[in-house]
Amino acid sequence: MTDTAQTPVAEPELIACPQCDALYSAVAPGPGERATCLRCGTVLIAPRRNAFLRVIALAITMMILMFGATFFPFLQVRVSGFRNSSSVFDAALAFVDGPMLPLSVAVAALIVLIPVARAGLVLYVLVPLAMDRAPLRGATIAFRWAERLKPWSMAEIFVIGVAVALVKISDLARVDYGPAFWMFAALVVVITLQDGYLCRWTIWKALDKEARK
Amino acid sequence: MxxxxxxxxxxxxxxxxxxxxxxxxxxxxxxxxxxxxxxxSRRTRSLQRVWAWLFVGMICYVPANIYPMLRTRTLFMTDESTILGGAIEIAHHGSYGIAAIIIIASVVIPIGKFIAIGYLALSLRRQVRLSSHARHKLYEFVEFIGRWSMIDVFVVAILSSLVQLSSVASINPGPAAITFALSVIFTMMSALSFDPRMIWDFPEDTTA
Structure with a gap:
């Protein structure tokens, strides 16, 4: 650490690793490069070129896919003449009867509502920034919640769950994929890409700069 | 940097x-x-929360294993399977890979998580063998892997909504579905309450 860092605490260049509290003066790495904590390896800064626009595009894609994936038939099952098809929405409502209702709400939240809410919050924060405007009111709260909800967004786990479910009933019935299945598979890729492009530090810094004007 | x-x-x-x-x-x-x-600076008080969530999570895990997760009704029989029972059944059909996924997601990960979080919380108070680096890796792993235990809950949700073919076959959730989901959620809360910065506060040995 250089001596200059000693005086100004509010100096924006001083950052600490959230995992181990190691103190650094931030130097923005070039696009595609990453700055990691020297002690624990946590990624601190990882800017990408055109990241804001890409994240916005992916968030919009995600919301459209999620709409389709939720309401179109997801899987179809056939047993000796009987058939039934189910959407993600139906899966979320599987527990709606009786004492299982809270579970239904939780499943709906984990696989649909929270991922959509995160995309919405990220759009709310990033769209003005990408257009070089001042952030909308409450943008910091919105981004804080987007970050906070991250561990509870479980769409990718749901997809693995589908694979397991298919094997479980393969000897009981014939199963066909509906259009929503492929939408959901694409959705997982989109969510993963979006998280890869999103650099927290860059966004916080952008929000900060605007707020002080 | x-x-x-x-x-x-x-x-x-x-x-x-x-x-x-x-x-x-x-x-x-x-x-x-x-x-x-x-x-x-350090969420020292949060350790109480870590323990509290962890214990509730462990308590919920017990009925999750005793009660049935799925109730399968076909024309001729009704079958109730627990987490472990369901996995063994799948293994009998020859799908060892899927059986392994269920065992890992529903048994190995939750129990491993209980032990890991307990160990990490205890390690803040006394000298332990694992270095700060190793313990931090363990914490990151626990945080990353915990969500994947939800697989079994989602499987139950999918099956119960899909397999509703009047009298021919139907699958309904059992009481274990809810306690298992709660157990996963509570242990995630426990891991999120933990402040990893405390792992690094002990004077570091020079080998690390």
């Missing part, structure tokens, strides 16, 4: 770091002026 040889922490410098947006502030400030998150 510029820094000098021995790692200096924000706390050493009399600063408090925001874990949400990484900015630092003078010790004593209560909220981050940039992102509005509450500032605490």
């Amino acid at each position: 510029s820094h000098a040889a021995p790692i200096e922490t924000a706390r050493d410098r009399g600063l408090v770091a925001c874990t949400r947006c990484t900015r630092v502030w003078p010790m004593g400030q209560e909220r981050c002026s940039r992102c509005g998150s509450p500032l605490v």
Whole structure:
């Protein structure tokens, strides 16, 4: 650490690793490069070129896919003449009867509502920034919640769950994929890409700069 | 990233770091002026919360294994399977890979998580064999892997909504579905309450 860092605490260049509290003066790495904590390896800064626009595009894609994936038939099952098809929405409502209702709400939240809410919050924060405007009111709260909800967004786990479910009933019935299945598979890729492009530090810094004007 | 040889922490410098947006502030400030998150140098009190969530999670895990997860009704029979029972059944059909996924997601990960979180919480109070680096890796792993235990709950949700073919075959959730989901959620809360910065506070041995 250089001596200059000693005086100004509010100096924006001083950052600490959230995992181990190691103190650094931030130097923005070039696009595609990453700055990691020297002690624990946590990624601190990882800017990408055109990241804001890409994240916005992916968030919009995600919301459209999620709409389709939720309401179109997801899987179809056939047993000796009987058939039934189910959407993600139906899966979320599987527990709606009786004492299982809270579970239904939780499943709906984990696989649909929270991922959509995160995309919405990220759009709310990033769209003005990408257009070089001042952030909308409450943008910091919105981004804080987007970050906070991250561990509870479980769409990718749901997809693995589908694979397991298919094997479980393969000897009981014939199963066909509906259009929503492929939408959901694409959705997982989109969510993963979006998280890869999103650099927290860059966004916080952008929000900060605007707020002080 | 510029820094000098021995790692200096924000706390050493009399600063408090925001874990949400990484900015630092003078010790004593209560909220981050940039992102509005509450500032605490070390969430020492949170250890109580870690233990509380962990115990509730463990308690919920017991009925999750005793009661049936799925109730399958076909024309001729009704079958109730627990988590372990369901996995063994799948293995009998020859799908060892899927059986392994279920066993790992529903048994190995939850129990491993209980042990790992308990160990990490205890390790803050006494000298332990594992270095700070190893314990931090363990924490990151626990945080990453915990969500994957939800697989079995989703499987139950999918099956119960899909297999509803009047009298021919139907699948309904059993009581274990809800206690298992609660167990996963509570242990995730436990891991999220843990402050990993405390892992690094012990004087580091030179080998690390």
